[in-house]
Amino acid sequence: MATPVKVYGPTLSTAVSRVLACLLEKDVPFQLQPVNMAKGEHKKPDYLKIQPFGQVPAFQDEAITLFESRSINRYICDKYGSQGNKGLYGTNPLAKASIDQWIEAEGQSFNPPSSILVFQLAFAPRMKLKQDENLIRQNEEKLKKVLDVYEKRLGENQYLAGDEFTLADLSHLPNIQYLVNGTDRAELFTSRKNVERWWGEISGRESWKKVVEMQTSPPPS
């Protein structure tokens, strides 16, 4: 059996869970390395050696140390192409391009407003920080416009890049999980028929259910 790869960071982090979902889809054994962000461990010299921007996740296998969740996922798909979900990153260049297009759309258009809403609505209350109502309102409006584009796309296609579940859909799982289940803004997704259908399908996958289980179970003592 191969040495498990290492993933640094807490399971509650959206970017960390984006990588975990991919590893599970590809049947790649991994070992989670905790990083205590509350104690600032991610900004300490030992961690900065692995991830100089002081962010999570970081990834290590026998060949490489990598950071940035979306590039870690592409690497996992390329390295482990023949195992697990084989079509996750496409099986030909045109399919790959379409998947990359929607991964970029996620990163550039969906992630910024949804991340801010996740922080303001799901994390700030837990951390007893004051919420910024203006920021919430502005980003809800931005997100609605993006979701209107998704609604149209998902009315024409089963998944974002075509007929199959891919890395493009997977990339969206972490933020939507929080918004639908951890805030009172689920209606952003459930009021859009095609988006709601798509969310039900992608979040119902075994791999994602396992990630959610990891997020909600207590850390090992």
Next chain:
Amino acid sequence: MVVKVYGSAMAACPQRVMVCLIELGVDFELIHVDLDSLEQKKPEFLVLQPFGQVPVIEDGDFRLFESRAIIRYYAVKYEDKGTKLTGTTLEKKALVDQWLEVESNNFNDLVYNMVLQLFVFPKMGHKSDLTLVQNCADKLEKVFDIYEQRLSKCKYLAGDFFSLADLSHLPSLRFVMNEGGFAHLLTKRKSLHDWYLDISSRPSWKKVLDLMMMKKSDMSTGPAKEEVKV
């Protein structure tokens, strides 16, 4: 059949695609989209790019948007044609991708917000938020410290070869160094500045700057499309 690139020679994201195609030796036709009159938000354009942004490319029947998806696609398609812009091994490819993600997630938005505040908003009659601009500049200093550290160890971001990761930075760095007014952020960091001088002196980038200058001077009377023979 020539690749069609919809966008403006003055805009960062189409420039990212153009410099890549020129490096690869791929001919293209630039079809001008008038961003000032919000042509990209009109129904006819939304059919091509549903988010109402440039660029979008058409290659025969194949259509693709998001500049970084476009450059990834062509860099692999033509990896044996022009400059090899992705790595030669799985690990090198991953490092190129990592630094392309860094450009996209840690660098791009900071400069984009500066552009909005300093140039786009005033054109639309809104006031610039100079505090926000300074905040972005402060964050950029921290990001550039990390780049300085990296580039003091390797000639280019992904290693000893010029790649998509370096290329992707060119449009925004040009802004920072010129009308953005933040050249000092680079000039005071030796490895970072040397890297910028190296990558911005590539013939491919000079060609893009020519196209930009041509567009600036032709603005009201220029041709609607320009075929670029590489």
